[in-house]
Amino acid sequence: MKPGGVRLTAVKNVAQRAGFYFVNFDDDAMPLDEFLGAAGQRLDRISKQSAAGFELVAGVHEYEISANYKLLVENSLDGYHLMSTHATYFAYMADLLKGINPQIGGSVTTLGNGHASFMTPVMSGRPVAQWLPHWGDEAKREIEEKRREVVSRLGEQDGADVCDFNSNTWIFPISIINDQQTILVRAILPLSHNKLRVRAWSLAPKDESPKLRQIRMENILSFLGPGGFATPDDVTMLEWAQRAYEHTCGGWNDFSKAMDPDEDTLNTTAVYDDELHMRAYWLQWDKMMSAD
Ligand SMILES: [Fe+2]
Structure with a gap:
């Protein structure tokens, strides 16, 4: 065989938005920005955390x-379960914050094409740029400086938005970016009807100081990692829910909460514990699965 006689199929559609690269094996796929819709602005927002860019x-x-x-789609977008499912974490945070109440709030938004996001100002610490007392004075000085840099670059309102709000942005159908204690990109691989695999990578600013990088690394493990405060809670709940579906005859998962049946599910926003954005995901899923 001649050198180069066997090669991988070339992917014609490679595009990026805010440094996030996407590939598509469909030569007739719509342009990336059209596919992302308003989700593209969420990627822009994440990228604004650092003028120097990010590294894996x-x-x-x-x-x-x-x-x-x-089930992981619904879980990742859901604000309602946080205080109950992650009660241990919030008790731990209340102890660490010594008087600052880590109450959840915020909003959920549908972003078009099944994409959706959940944003909350909950006080859980962000290397960009929300300090927690147990990180110490050196980190406080660095984070305050980082905050000044972000605000001077983006303005008070956009700077506060980037610094203070955690977000989960779901990119339909199987990717999510958790912008919280770090920036975690999760790819969800469905293995069968009742099994999935998660692969998760963290991003960090290229010019991050050793101290803030250390905090970021500890954050990855302490909350978002598979042995952290959050993921084992969610994994247990998802597996219990799956077992219940398989061993009962109900056949339906009712996630109705506060939403008005007549509410518009496209490009609208609701309070953090609404189900509006989950419905938007399901509507897109149904549309694609029902297509000829
Ligand atoms: Fe959770």
């Missing part, structure tokens, strides 16, 4: 969950 932190978390992947 070495290493990957990989784990499996015995549940349908769409």
Whole structure:
């Protein structure tokens, strides 16, 4: 065989938005910006955390969950479960914050084409740029400086938005970016109707100081990682839910909460514990699965 006689299929559609690269094997796929819709602005927002750009932190978390992947979609976008499912974490945070109440609030938004996001100002610490007392004075000085830089670059309102709000942005159908204690990109691989695999990578500013990088690395493990405060809670709940669906005859998962049946599910916003954005995901899923 001649050199180069066998090669991988070339991917014609490679595009990026705010440094996030997407590939598509469909030569007739719509342009990336059209596909992303308003989700593209969420990627822009994340990229504004650093004028120097981002790098991939070495290493990957990989784990499996015995549940349908769409349960993880709902879970990742849901604000309602946080205080109950992650009660241990919030008790831990209340102790660390010594008087600052880590109450959840914020909003959920549908972003078009099944994309959706959940944003909350909950006080859980962000290397860009929300300080927590147990990080110490050196980190406080650095984070205050970082905050000044972001605000001077983006203005008071946009700067506060970038610094203070955690967000989960779901990119339909199987990717999510958790912009919280770090920036975590999770790819969800459905393995069967009742099993999924998660692969998660962290991003960090290229010019991040050793101190803030250390905090970021500890954050990855302490909350978002598979052995952290959050993920084991969610994994347990998802697997219990999957077992319940398989062993009862109900056949339906009712996630109705506060939403008016007549509310518009396209490009609208609701309070953080609404189900509006979950419905938007399901509507897009139904549209694609029902297509000829
Ligand atoms: Fe959770």
